[in-house]
Amino acid sequence: MTDLFKILEDLAARARREEPPTVDVSSRVVLRLRREAPVPAWPMVLFASSAAVAAVVVLSISLPLIEMLTDPLSAFFLMAANVLP
Amino acid sequence: MSESVSNLAETGSEIDQGDIAASLNGDGEAYARVVRHYQDQVAAQMWRFTRDPAVLEELVQDVFVEAYLSLRGFRGRAPFLHWLRRVATRVGYRYWKSQVRKRDREEVLRETSLNLATAPEDPTPSEAAEALYGLLARLPPPDRLVLTLFYFAECDTNEIASRTGWNRTLVKVRLHRARKKLKALLNEAGIRRE
Numbered sequence: 001m002t003d004l005f006k007i008l009e010d011l012a013a014r015a016r017r018e019e020p021p022t023v024d025v026s027s028r029v030v031l032r033l034r035r036e037a038p039v040p041a042w043p044m045v046l047f048a049s050s051a052a053v054a055a056v057v058v059l060s061i062s063l064p065l066i067e068m069l070t071d072p073l074s075a076f077f078l079m080a081a082n083v084l085p
Numbered sequence: 086m087s088e089s090v091s092n093l094a095e096t097g098s099e100i101d102q103g104d105i106a107a108s109l110n111g112d113g114e115a116y117a118r119v120v121r122h123y124q125d126q127v128a129a130q131m132w133r134f135t136r137d138p139a140v141l142e143e144l145v146q147d148v149f150v151e152a153y154l155s156l157r158g159f160r161g162r163a164p165f166l167h168w169l170r171r172v173a174t175r176v177g178y179r180y181w182k183s184q185v186r187k188r189d190r191e192e193v194l195r196e197t198s199l200n201l202a203t204a205p206e207d208p209t210p211s212e213a214a215e216a217l218y219g220l221l222a223r224l225p226p227p228d229r230l231v232l233t234l235f236y237f238a239e240c241d242t243n244e245i246a247s248r249t250g251w252n253r254t255l256v257k258v259r260l261h262r263a264r265k266k267l268k269a270l271l272n273e274a275g276i277r278r279e
Contacts, residue, residue: 004271005264008217012236015214020132023142026120029149030113036150 133237134177148173174248181226228263
């Protein structure tokens with residue numbers, strides 16, 4: 001086992017002296033970043049908040065209407081209770 | 086430039102923090118300076134993850150794009166290059182995993198990988214790197230990563246843990262298992278150079 005790993009270590013020591021190819025990616029990185037720039041979050045936040053406000057308004061109008069639909073005579077009895085002694 | 090040589094250089098060549106701050110504010114030229122400053126060291130590291138110069142360029146680009154997107158996470162407590170090496174390790178490891186899934190080029194590499202038994206007695210650094218790369222490519226990505234960092238980059242278990250994000254115990258266990266698998270591979274290849 002020691003022999004095998006000795007061979008491997010010698011090989012690795014030699015491999016570490018290898019010259020890797022040179023690269024120049026600076027302009028391509030900047031180009032890619034400009035192309036893949038993350039979409040700003042604020043339009044999404046604005047849209048989500050307006051949707052939430054609209055939903056609250058619709059809910060506040062529709063809830064009393066739904067109540068009237070489920071019990072259509074409630075308004076009549078309420079009025080009658082006020083009129084009758 | 087080998088990684089060990091670049092390790093010597095990194096202590097005295099930290100990039101101006103101003104360029105990093107300017108990059109965060111969207112200054113493309115400042116980030117291009119950062120890339121130019123570190124690209125050789127990153128390329129030397131990524132050369133352990135591929136032997137294809139075209140793929141190497143892609144990987145180096147990926148490292149700097151990913152580094153930019155998570156630049157706000159850099160706290161400046163450690164040298165920038167250490168942080169960059171962690172990003173590079175992540176990118177390289179992900180590349181290996183995708184290669185294993187695709188089973189294209191890597192499969193060919195495995196079959197044609199230079200057998201140590203037939204490697205020259207006195208290999209050049211390139212031949213040695215090719216042989217070691219081919220041999221480690223036969224292992225699953227986690228074993229391959231731990232041994233690549235151990236042999237190619239001369240990292241100790243602390244450094245491997247730091248670069249991979251694994252804890253030190255896991256690194257030790259993986260290193261032990263990977264070495265056992267490697268030994269089996271070497272025996273299978275009939276390495277007997279006594």
